Amino acid sequence: MGYTLNFAAVWRSFDLLLEGLALSLALAVGAILIGAVIGLVIAFCLISRNGFIKRPAGVYVTIIRNTPILVLVLFTYFALPQLGFRLGKIESFVFTLALYSGAYLAEVFRAGLLSIPGGLREAGLAIGLTEMQIRTSIIAPLMFRNVLPSLSSTIISLFKDTSLAAAIAVPELTFEARKINVETFRVIETWIVASCLYVFTCSILAALMRQVERRLSLPR
Amino acid sequence: MSNLLEIRDLHKSYGDVEVLKGVDCTMSQGDVISIIGSSGSGKTTMLRCINMLEEFQGGTISIDGQEIGYELVGGQRRRKSEKEIARQRALTGMAFQQFNLFPHMTAARNIMLGLMKVKKLNKEEARSIAEKWLDRVGLRSRADHFPGQLSGGQQQRVAIARAIAMNPKLMLFDEVTSALDPELVNEVLQVIKTLAQDGMSMLLVTHEMRFAYEVSNRVIFMNQGRIGEEGNPKEMFHKPKSERLAEFLKTSSFG
Numbered sequence A: 001m002g003y004t005l006n007f008a009a010v011w012r013s014f015d016l017l018l019e020g021l022a023l024s025l026a027l028a029v030g031a032i033l034i035g036a037v038i039g040l041v042i043a044f045c046l047i048s049r050n051g052f053i054k055r056p057a058g059v060y061v062t063i064i065r066n067t068p069i070l071v072l073v074l075f076t077y078f079a080l081p082q083l084g085f086r087l088g089k090i091e092s093f094v095f096t097l098a099l100y101s102g103a104y105l106a107e108v109f110r111a112g113l114l115s116i117p118g119g120l121r122e123a124g125l126a127i128g129l130t131e132m133q134i135r136t137s138i139i140a141p142l143m144f145r146n147v148l149p150s151l152s153s154t155i156i157s158l159f160k161d162t163s164l165a166a167a168i169a170v171p172e173l174t175f176e177a178r179k180i181n182v183e184t185f186r187v188i189e190t191w192i193v194a195s196c197l198y199v200f201t202c203s204i205l206a207a208l209m210r211q212v213e214r215r216l217s218l219p220r
Numbered sequence B: 001m002s003n004l005l006e007i008r009d010l011h012k013s014y015g016d017v018e019v020l021k022g023v024d025c026t027m028s029q030g031d032v033i034s035i036i037g038s039s040g041s042g043k044t045t046m047l048r049c050i051n052m053l054e055e056f057q058g059g060t061i062s063i064d065g066q067e068i069g070y071e072l073v074g075g076q077r078r079r080k081s082e083k084e085i086a087r088q089r090a091l092t093g094m095a096f097q098q099f100n101l102f103p104h105m106t107a108a109r110n111i112m113l114g115l116m117k118v119k120k121l122n123k124e125e126a127r128s129i130a131e132k133w134l135d136r137v138g139l140r141s142r143a144d145h146f147p148g149q150l151s152g153g154q155q156q157r158v159a160i161a162r163a164i165a166m167n168p169k170l171m172l173f174d175e176v177t178s179a180l181d182p183e184l185v186n187e188v189l190q191v192i193k194t195l196a197q198d199g200m201s202m203l204l205v206t207h208e209m210r211f212a213y214e215v216s217n218r219v220i221f222m223n224q225g226r227i228g229e230e231g232n233p234k235e236m237f238h239k240p241k242s243e244r245l246a247e248f249l250k251t252s253s254f255g
Ligand SMILES: Nc1ncnc2c1ncn2[C@@H]1O[C@H](COP(=O)(O)OP(=O)(O)OP(=O)(O)O)[C@@H](O)[C@H]1O
Pocket: B014, B019, B037, B038, B039, B040, B041, B042, B043, B044, B045, B046
């Protein structure tokens, strides 16, 4: 095998990779923020005793979780415009990943909600709070603390899913790497560097989440 | 003068099982009433109906002349709006067996939450009321501690302060000492006693017979979803009229 590693060509395009990484992060942040709001609302619906609220939420989660995300990405970008719903590449991908995050985060949040003792809601009611005030001031903050460990792995997994945006030519990290690969023929080097960037970013995300966990942990 | 609390023919079922079978009770301003009775007789359920933590199917409950929870609309009994019920719940304060402090908030914050969200006070006003009540329950120095950093007795005192700070007309206590280690019971009972001496109207479910005897001006004995007997503590504890009550007192800690 006469392949000698030569990273020079990759380094010359390194700033393109970094730009791609920045876009990957932006896609993830946008999608996860929207997805967190969706997930929170859906999670409360999932634990509702009212079937008219609970069932549609369950259907949404089931459909999204049983469809490959690549199919969702392609569907939103190529099929929805046929139905008169046209979005740019980036918007289309963020929209898809947000819906997708929503379903996964809903499951994470639901588990967290179930572990909160019902007595806290009653204590809130007893001082005259409305159900909505109880959700926002008591239940959601406690649930959020409960789920931080599993939230961390979900967020990292969603960040990695941004690489699927390459399928619709969104210039994020994977797309840029493929472009450099094609232009320089340094196949191994390009993908080694791209992988390292993903690993590095995920480690940082994990460390950040651990910080948040530590910051929010309740003294006892 | 209208009664502070007026319960008329209260009926409550869980599914097919009727647990309150027609309870009547009136209470005046400043009354301290203990509710005693064996397990499952409906004591907790009665308190929970009074602040609408449970729905009830028949009868009426009025506090200060206001009918709680339901209204008649064109002859139909209808549950009031959630907003109205939330407002009515603030007429009563409730302390629970399990304290139910909000674990992510300090003692002061626990008290401030209702003052800010329900009474719409600003942060400074709420804080000063919280500190005043923490002081009253002997926990001024613990204002910035989280529930996890407090003993059970301290948590229960904060929970009582949280309820009282809302300035309710009537306090409901549901076995507030039964989750506590024996050595912590007294500090909580002492707080309740002080409140009673200050003229707070209260309805307390308790298994502490000596305390019920000392603190209340009336005792209600619940028996199988009905009021079995009621009267002043002296008569109730020393000269029970019914067989049931005599039996119950024999097996309880009073003696
Ligand atoms: N959520 C519920 N669903 C069904 N039945 C219930 C429920 N809560 C209470 N009950 C039943 O209602 C009856 C009265 O219960 P309640 O808790 O009011 O009794 P209690 O007098 O407070 O008893 P204890 O001294 O054990 O606290 C009991 O038979 C109980 O099993």
